[in-house]
Amino acid sequence: MAHFALNVNGMKHAIEVDGDMPLLWVLRDTLNLTGTKYGCGIGMCGPCTVHLNGTAVRSCQTSVASVGDRKVTTIEGLGEKGLHPVQKAWIAEQAPQSGYCQSGQIMSAASLLASNPHPTDAQIDDAMVGNICRCGTYFRIRKAIHRAAQEIRS
Amino acid sequence: VRITRRGFLGTSATLVGGIFTIGFQLRAMAQDAPGAIGSAANPSDAWIHIKPDSSAELVLTRSEMGQGLYTSLPMLLAEEADLDWNNVTIVQSDLSVGTGGSGSVISNYLPLRRAGAQVRLAMIATAARDWNVLESECTTAKGLIAVLDLVAEKAGWNKPLGPHRGRGIACTTTYAYLAEVAEVTVVDDNIRVDRLVMAVDCGQVVNPNGARSQIEGGMIFTLSSVLKEAITIRNGGAEQQNFDDYSLLRIPESPALETYFVDSHADPHGLGEAAVWLTGPAIANAIFAATGKRLRRMPFRMDETTAYLMSAAAGRPPIIPALLIPSPAAKTPAYTEKHSGAKTCPESGRSGVFLAKPLPWVGGHHVYPSSTPKTRDAERESSLGRGNGHPAALMRARSRDSQRMQFDYSSSLSHLRPCAVGLVGLRCGRPMAHRVLQVFKPAVFSCGCRPPGPAWLFLALTHLLLLGAVGFAADEWHANGSAVAVWTGALSINRFGIEFLTYGFIFAIAGIAGIAGFHIRAQRDAMHALELERQLSAAQLRALQMQLEPHFLFNTLNAIATLVELGRQVEAAEMLCHLNAILKSTLERTTPEKVPLSQELEIVENYLAIEQVRFADRLHIEIRVDPSALDSLIPCFLLQPIVENAIRHGIANCEENGLVEATARREGNLLRLEVRDTGARVSSRSKPGSGIGLKNTRERLAHFYHEAYEMVARPLEAGRFEVAITIPYERA
Numbered sequence: 088m089a090h091f092a093l094n095v096n097g098m099k100h101a102i103e104v105d106g107d108m109p110l111l112w113v114l115r116d117t118l119n120l121t122g123t124k125y126g127c128g129i130g131m132c133g134p135c136t137v138h139l140n141g142t143a144v145r146s147c148q149t150s151v152a153s154v155g156d157r158k159v160t161t162i163e164g165l166g167e168k169g170l171h172p173v174q175k176a177w178i179a180e181q182a183p184q185s186g187y188c189q190s191g192q193i194m195s196a197a198s199l200l201a202s203n204p205h206p207t208d209a210q211i212d213d214a215m216v217g218n219i220c221r222c223g224t225y226f227r228i229r230k231a232i233h234r235a236a237q238e239i240r241s
Numbered sequence: 242v243r244i245t246r247r248g249f250l251g252t253s254a255t256l257v258g259g260i261f262t263i264g265f266q267l268r269a270m271a272q273d274a275p276g277a278i279g280s281a282a283n284p285s286d287a288w289i290h291i292k293p294d295s296s297a298e299l300v301l302t303r304s305e306m307g308q309g310l311y312t313s314l315p316m317l318l319a320e321e322a323d324l325d326w327n328n329v330t331i332v333q334s335d336l337s338v339g340t341g342g343s344g345s346v347i348s349n350y351l352p353l354r355r356a357g358a359q360v361r362l363a364m365i366a367t368a369a370r371d372w373n374v375l376e377s378e379c380t381t382a383k384g385l386i387a388v389l390d391l392v393a394e395k396a397g398w399n400k401p402l403g404p405h406r407g408r409g410i411a412c413t414t415t416y417a418y419l420a421e422v423a424e425v426t427v428v429d430d431n432i433r434v435d436r437l438v439m440a441v442d443c444g445q446v447v448n449p450n451g452a453r454s455q456i457e458g459g460m461i462f463t464l465s466s467v468l469k470e471a472i473t474i475r476n477g478g479a480e481q482q483n484f485d486d487y488s489l490l491r492i493p494e495s496p497a498l499e500t501y502f503v504d505s506h507a508d509p510h511g512l513g514e515a516a517v518w519l520t521g522p523a524i525a526n527a528i529f530a531a532t533g534k535r536l537r538r539m540p541f542r543m544d545e546t547t548a549y550l551m552s553a554a555a556g557r558p559p560i561i562p563a564l565l566i567p568s569p570a571a572k573t574p575a576y577t578e579k580h581s582g583a584k585t586c587p588e589s590g591r592s593g594v595f596l597a598k599p600l601p602w603v604g605g606h607h608v609y610p611s612s613t614p615k616t617r618d619a620e621r622e623s624s625l626g627r628g629n630g631h632p633a634a635l636m637r638a639r640s641r642d643s644q645r646m647q648f649d650y651s652s653s654l655s656h657l658r659p660c661a662v663g664l665v666g667l668r669c670g671r672p673m674a675h676r677v678l679q680v681f682k683p684a685v686f687s688c689g690c691r692p693p694g695p696a697w698l699f700l701a702l703t704h705l706l707l708l709g710a711v712g713f714a715a716d717e718w719h720a721n722g723s724a725v726a727v728w729t730g731a732l733s734i735n736r737f738g739i740e741f742l743t744y745g746f747i748f749a750i751a752g753i754a755g756i757a758g759f760h761i762r763a764q765r766d767a768m769h770a771l772e773l774e775r776q777l778s779a780a781q782l783r784a785l786q787m788q789l790e791p792h793f794l795f796n797t798l799n800a801i802a803t804l805v806e807l808g809r810q811v812e813a814a815e816m817l818c819h820l821n822a823i824l825k826s827t828l829e830r831t832t833p834e835k836v837p838l839s840q841e842l843e844i845v846e847n848y849l850a851i852e853q854v855r856f857a858d859r860l861h862i863e864i865r866v867d868p869s870a871l872d873s874l875i876p877c878f879l880l881q882p883i884v885e886n887a888i889r890h891g892i893a894n895c896e897e898n899g900l901v902e903a904t905a906r907r908e909g910n911l912l913r914l915e916v917r918d919t920g921a922r923v924s925s926r927s928k929p930g931s932g933i934g935l936k937n938t939r940e941r942l943a944h945f946y947h948e949a950y951e952m953v954a955r956p957l958e959a960g961r962f963e964v965a966i967t968i969p970y971e972r973a
Contacts, residue, residue: 131484181450184458212493219484223461225495227454 091151095120096164106152111135113151114161122162122190126219133218134191136198137161143198145217162190165197173197176235184222192218196232204239206232289318289356296328297360299353304333314353321357323381384418384442387503392440395501396422406435409526411519416511417443418503421460423523424496427531430543434464434496434524442503444510449502452512456500459516465490467521467539701744773944776937794820800854816854822847835874835945837973838905838912842866845880845903852888859898860888867906874971875912876945879938883916883964886935891918891962907970914966917957935964942968 093100095118102117114120114137123146124134130148137146138160165171170178173196183189192215199206199214206214211232220228288300299318305311311331319326361381369376380386389412393399402408405428412420424436437460446452469488473480481487521539529535534543797820804813826844842864849862884903892899902917935954942950951967 127484129483129485181454184454215492217491219489219491221462221489223458223465223490223495224454225461225490225492226457226498228492229495 089152091154092156093118093151093154093159094156095159096161097158097167102151104151106150108151109147110137110149110151110154110159111146114146114159120161120163124187124190126188126191130217131219132188132191133195134188136191136194136218138165138194138198141198141201143195143214160194162194165193171197172238173200173231173235176231176238179234180227180231182224182227182231184224188218188220188222189224192220192224192228196228196235200232200236200239204236206236289322289360291324291360291364296330297322297324298330298332300332305331317350317353318357321354322360323383324357324360382414382418385412385414385420388412388418388420388440388442391501391503392420392422392438395440395499396424396436396438398422405531407527407529407531409523409528409530411522411526413515413518415515415518416513417441417515419515419519421516421519421523423520423527425524425527425531427528427543432468432524432528432541432543434468434494434527436497436499437464437520437523438499438501439516439519440501440503441512441515442505443512443515444505444507446502446505447509452502453500455512456516457498459514460498460520461490461495463517463520464494464496464524467524467541468494469540471540701747705740705744769944773941776941797851797854800851804854812854816851819847819850823851834877835971836877837871838866838873838875839871841875841877841880842871842905844878845884848881849884849888849901852892856888856892856899859895860892861898861900863900863902865902865904865906870905870907870912870970872973873905873907873912874973875914875968876941879941879966880914880916882938883935887916887918887962887964895919895960908967910970912968912970914968915963917961917963919959919961938966942966 088103089106090101090103091106093102093113095114100118102113104113104117111123111125114123115125123137125147126132126134128147130145133145135145135147136143138144139149139154139157141158141160166174171193173193177183177189177193182192195215195218199211203210203214208229211229215225215228215232290298290300292298297318299314301310301314314331315326315329318324318329364381365376365379368374368379389410392410392412396408398408398410402424406424406426409423409425410420411423412418418441420440422436422438423434426433426435439456439460441452441456443452469490471481472487525536525541528541528543532543536542797816801813801816801820804810804816823844826847846864849864853860853862880903884901887901892901900917900919902915904913904915906913935952939952942952946968949969952965954962954964956962
């Protein structure tokens with residue numbers, strides 16, 4: 088067990104956990120931020136996606152010790168003032184079905200748009216390939232990303 | 242008759258066929274037998290005329306008197322015959338039958354339904370005949386026609402696609418009517434689905450966005466399952482454990498989706514998972530359109546080695562049966578191994594479906610006979626225990642015997658001695674003196690040298706009798722105080738008693754040992770018999786398995802279908818006969834132990850005839866049988882597994898043509914059977930004589946002929962292999 092000071096969604100959290108503990112479980116079990124989901128535990132499916140300094144990472148593959156002082160952003164903290172444009176686009180396109188994968192999809196999409204406000208379909212595919220959707224909402228996800236990109240630009 | 246054809250060619254008959262819709266410019270008349278169906282009191286007929294403008298005229302034998310015939314019957318007819326009820330007019334033709342009152346709706350109901358169905362079937366039959374398609378490929382269902390028209394329009398069905406691209410269509414009725422078009426690109430065996438277009442008629446759409454979402458989800462879900470998501474089973478469980486080896490469709494493979502709903506104000510009929518049904522067939526049809534290859538296994542892979550039997554409607558080259566089994570080089574073992582669920586046979590290295598272990602019922606018999614040797618032994622032991630073994634009992638018996646000997650009997654038994662010596666001498670045929678001496682030796686001493694047998698028993702009895710006789714005499718000699726007493730001192734009637742008991746004990750032990758030995762032998766025999774029976778069952782089972790093996794049956798049926806398609810009806814009929822004979826001989830046989838060679842050859846020939854069609858030019862067969870050998874009896878299913886081995890291990894592994902030779906001839910009192918193949922490379926062979934099949938054959942031969950058989954399984958030069966069996970000639 089070790090002490091860590093995590094910056095999650097703009098708030099400092101002092102926690103005492105094993106350094107090997109995946110960030111996912113720190114978020115879900117210790118900080119009770121359950122919007123981030125567990126899928127496969129091996130980084131193959133994506134619902135555990137969070138941002139470290141704005142970049143999407145798989146929290147199930149990120150040990151808490153490796154986070155350091157980087158800023159962790161989860162789906163709960165994505166929209167600093169109300170909803171993030173990606174979240175708005177998601178609602179407008181009615182993308183989710185069961186919704187389980189969607190927080191990860193949104194985090195990946197937000198990370199993509201932060202670095203590339205004009206993504207092509209191919210760039211969207213590249214950025215989103217790690218996020219599986221069992222309900223098959225990819226078509227709407229792609230549309231929602233384009234819509235969000237438009238909103239961010241305007 | 243003019244019928245509108247909206248042919249969607251390139252679709253599969255097994256999934257959803259080329260759909261042809263029929264306009265209603267068909268003139269037909271259907272009539273039900275008067276009074277056949279209406280109630281006895283209200284007999285009724287229905288005549289239907291379909292006019293060239295696709296309106297229908299319904300001729301009734303009942304008059305409308307306000308019962309509602311004009312309203313109900315056109316609707317009924319329209320529903321049954323897939324007509325438009327607004328275009329049905331009623332003609333009252335015969336007022337003499339009467340009104341029938343309100344019951345006339347009922348009495349008209351069944352005749353009208355039947356007549357309506359006949360009209361519908363007549364339209365379909367006409368279309369099928371005129372276009373030379375199956376009736377099952379035609380529909381009159383307006384809902385289905387509407388979605389097909391819609392999806393064809395939206396997908397641009399008639400627009401040509403570029404090279405390596407194909408379009409496929411599928412339709413279905415669930416709660417809703419659905420039709421879907423898939424567009425694929427197949428380059429270098431990579432299947433890419435570019436676009437899926439779905440048209441749906443589910444009545445009034447209550448939540449358009451939700452319904453669209455449902456359809457899109459259904460399409461992607463199915464796309465994932467037909468392109469990905471292979472699950473393989475090993476040791477009773479799925480091998481795939483997580484998303485690293487269980488692959489789901491991801492966003493780059495997700496195509497453009499279009500969903501169109503028929504604008505309908507009918508009651509909502511539900512939507513549910515309907516989209517899931519269509520995507521697979523539509524994609525399979527599109528792949529066929531792009532490549533001419535039918536894929537019949539999911540997930541779809543272009544390297545699937547499945548034979549296809551439907552040549553495309555658009556003049557595809559005919560498929561020759563020889564293609565049905567590709568040579569090994571054409572396979573991709575890694576894929577076959579991983580995705581087909583097939584296991585590799587450790588014996589032959591060939592893939593296929595093998596039983597991992599014998600079926601439980603084959604080896605599950607108890608080997609003990611129904612009587613219980615344990616109980617018998619227990620009885621035997623307890624009966625022995627009554628008079629033997631315990632020192633006190635021994636003493637009691639001894640004193641009782643000695644008293645009885647001393648006081649009850651006289652020396653009249655002494656004459657037995659020469660008699661006994663004579664008998665022993667006669668029996669053994671050895672020098673008399675030696676025999677005489679041996680008689681005085683307690684038989685128990687010889688027990689260790691040889692097992693107790695009749696001779697030993699005789700010796701022992703003689704010894705006892707002699708001892709008894711001498712014992713009686715000795716008493717008298719003692720009483721007379723003669724010199725004889727010095728050397729006969731050791732002989733007393735008491736000793737007789739002891740020996741009597743000793744013999745009793747020994748007999749009992751021998752008895753137990755004998756009975757135990759008997760049972761052990763009986764069990765061993767029973768086990769042996771059961772083992773042979775099991776092997777016979779196994780041989781039969783193997784024959785059955787091979788012949789009924791789904792692949793075998795599947796390939797055979799495919800080959801037959803291809804023959805039919807190529808117009809080679811005679812060959813197709815022949816092949817069906819062979820299949821019939823094989824099924825008959827394997828399913829009906831009550832497994833006699835031996836059958837005439839001619840009968841065994843029939844099975845083999847039927848089997849070979851089918852393999853011949855499957856392998857076509859790759860397999861040459863020569864069967865040479867000495868006519869005088871035909872009536873010889875041979876163990877049932879002796880040859881078939883050997884021939885099967887020759888084909889499976891020899892010909893199937895052989896990339897060039899192969900020859901299977903079977904000969905049978907009589908050599909005096911012997912029958913010689915030989916099976917040879919010009920097989921595969923030597924390296925791919927299992928070692929001679931190591932196969933389970935050969936081992937079983939050998940054991941069965943040993944059972945039937947003991948030492949009087951010979952079986953040699955050996956590789957010959959140049960990868961050839963021979964199994965030669967020599968058995969005694971038995972006339973049937």
